[in-house]
Amino acid sequence: MASRLKICTLSKHSFKTAQHFLIKAGNICVTASLPKSYILGTLPNKPMEITGVITYIDLSGGFWGILGTDGKKYQPSSSLPKEYQQEGLKIRANLSPSQSFSIHMWGENVQINKIDKL
Structure with missing residues (x-):
């Protein structure tokens, strides 16, 4: 049986540039940081x-x-x-x-x- 992923916000003070997450799946925890533009789906493609x-x-x-x-x-x-x-x-x-x-x-x-x- 697959574990459900639960995503919760760790830090809101740096939301201007990135959002931090703690991702939990069963007994496994992983922290991640994503740029705000990635979360909002507006990541520019310009080199x-x-x-x-x-x-x-x-x-x-x-x-x-x-x-x-x-x-x-x-x-x-x-x-x-x-x-x-x-x-x-x-x-x-x-x-x-x-x-x-x-x-x-x-x-x-x-x-x-x-x-x-x-």
Whole structure:
């Protein structure tokens, strides 16, 4: 017999940018954070050009992310190619918002359309 998922709000104070959830299925609990635009179904599909640096985030098992020079954090929806998995590597990238789901709760989920070393 399948468990019913129960979703409840954890935090409303950050609703301007994201909504936080606790998802319960039987004895399993998972926390998630989704951008407000994802929840409202208005996620823009417009690609964006950014510059930034690659960084390793030691959170939830660890992953590679991009700290943009615009001050934003970007989390690739798929793994960075090995040649870009270097702490502090300066890059220029063309990104598109991704409607993927992540347990990491760090930055905006993005799809990398193109990436170059600077």
